[in-house]
Amino acid sequence: MALRVIEIVTPREDKEEVAKSLESQRPDEGYVFWATPLDDGESLSFRIVLQVQESEDVLDKLEQLFAWTEKYRIVVYPAEATLPRLDDLSRKEEKDKAAFPEEKTKAHNRISREELYADVLDTTLLSSNYVMLVIFASLVAVIGLMRDNVAIIIGAMVLAPLLGPNVGLSLATTLADSKLSLEALKTLTVGVLLCFVIAAGAGMAFGLEQMNGELAARSVTEYSDIILAIVSGAAGIISFTLGVPTSLVGVMVALSLLPPLTASGLFLGAGLYQEAGGAALLFLTNVICLNLAGVVTFLVQGILPLSWWDKERAKSAIFRSAAIWTVLLAALVALMLFRNRP
Template identity: 30%
Template sequence: MTQDDPATPPKPVSQSFGWVILSWRRWWRDAVVGTVDQAAVIEKRREDGAMTSRYMFMIAMSGGIAILGLLLSSPAVVIGAMLLSPLMGPIMGLGFAMAIGDFGWMRHSAKSLAYGSLVAIGLCALVVFLSPLQTVTTEIASRTRPNLFDLLVALFSSLAGAYAMIRGREGTIVGVAIATALMPPLAVVGFGIATVNWTVFSGALLLFFTNLMTIALTAAVMARIYGFRTTLSSRQTQFQNIIIIFAFVALAVPLGYALRTIAWEANASRQVQAELMDEFDGRGRISQLDINFDREPIEVSATILTPRLMDDAEARGARSIGRALDAPVNLVLTQYQVGTSKSAAEKAQLASASRQEEVANERANALAQRLALIAGVPEDDVLVDRQRRRALVKSAVLDGATLAAYRALEMRISSTEPEWQIELIPPPLPLPAIIFEDGEPTADGLAKMAVVAWAAQRLDAGIRLAGPADEVEKARAIIAAKDVAIETETRSGRLTVGWLKPGE
């Protein structure tokens, strides 16, 4: 430029920024997108998501290991199931198929995912149904209350997984499989079905659905960023982007609310502990604290080890906790007097726990003795599950006892042990007659139907109803509500009830 030339004006800021964006896009296209073998990546994703015999076998093995790890509350076993699970394949396939607009591939991936999930859930439900262990362990409980953090874990993990698959860093997938934990929620869904626990079932299903949707949608976004070619029009692409954003928001709202609830309960637990300690001037020690936030009023049960017993601590504690939580509280407070030193309190805490265990064992042994006595069998024939608080005994034939008498014996024991599930299995005696008057069962007839349903449940046997059509139908409707297998026969005369023969 000569002295006569006017000075070149500087470029506007908007043009400079636009030039930077253009340069960055060229670099991304040439140095990043241009180095990705899209055909190889898509082919690999198709192979991983195919529904083969190997895929179904690994799904079944992973599900079996997962449910056993959950029942045993063993994190190591659960992690092993995560590593074996091939569910990541079809889920990532859904995302990539969505990105490139291959609806045939999307259907195949969805089919593989659906069949694999059903196999896992069915196998886990069968294992739990046949297992003597059906307690909700900490590993199971931790997968029944998904929140916003679970969505974020799935988001970051799927970003890492999609990047690893696109860039050929397959070793990273091991960590992604552990982080997203796809199989354990499915195993918990099976547990919920086997134990007929809606809370466990719905919570675990929401967690699995959260992981599934987050991984698939994030994979679609990553494939778009890396320039995978699509057959969608610009309008279809824009609509798909809106759907992805809406799906993330729809998942985030309920999960965010769940996180808020969990945070409130955690803070409330700390406040309860603080209020209880204040009632004892900080010299007490909380040995046990149970809070049920689902009850109205909130139920708080606490055991305190203290050097001095406080007569009005329960009433004052309920008022102070209620003020702190701004909610009505029902407090049950148990105090144990101990020495004044910290070590004395700790020793008392251990002694209290040991004594509670001894009391539980003594109570279980006493229950076994009572059941053996009323059933007329040796005590060794009584099955007692202390963990699940369940006792079962198969009764001998007692002289003159009817099925109604056996049921009454079971109800008598159950009324004295409300925390236990008592099952007394009667002998297969003849079923009582059900009396109808004017087309309706009498009060005695309704009572006899309750006995019939109870006996059929305890013996796991079906029954046959024979008699006039209207009486048969009414009796069937009442008894079938108790999940009893029933066969019917229409004929004239009185209504009769009998056992189905094996094989019928």
């Protein structure tokens, strides 16, 4: 399992209090720590090395213990290895042999809430880089669909940054974070509109002489697409919570958010309104399933706010969000039944 370093910068006069608190928690969490004076002569840096699955519990306890203000600062960063090793197997064996093992919060097999938030925020913020990636991915998707070239379409899927805002929206729901939710919605809306306008413009300018296989595949929605979108969405959320960005490439290809959106714009621009509606239905199905799977997966992974009042707000937001996405999915299924009726 990966390692993390938690660095705490504190005033020098708080050294004894911080050291005592860290020492009291060390037997339960199994970390090592040490203190280093900083150049300003007024501050100390405490560094803690621990397993990544223990980091969230430690960060939560630190926040509760020290009630973070401007005089404290905490930074989390990865570590490749440490010697001597953190011998978790020996600690587990000792606890199993104990006559009265102490109760301990179950370790999360994922990165901490704070680290996850930072990773998701990076992919959720609206920026010039995001806009350029959407433009480039949309142009690549248009070319791939019009040329019926699978390899080019896969390249567009990998380039497209539309997965990030959807994950940000799911995380915002589970954390009851309205600011992140608004940012995710804004970023997703800009990306969707930009891609659709580019594709519609290409459809109007060049038309569609004939229906090829790749375009036809995006003009209909099968029931298997719902299962694929839910499974791929859950896999994408797990990839985020494990801090494994390389896994997201496969998720982007499997979930396929950009091609149906691009196909819908191409069809609309070319005057093929029924096909445009079918491609739009597929895109909406993917988005709804991704967000529904995201909220449920974050909840299963134990992603919740720290304070009890925020947890109560989050539970209410999760229930409302899950209900909304479920109703929308049911409406899409009903629309699919209507469209497929002979």
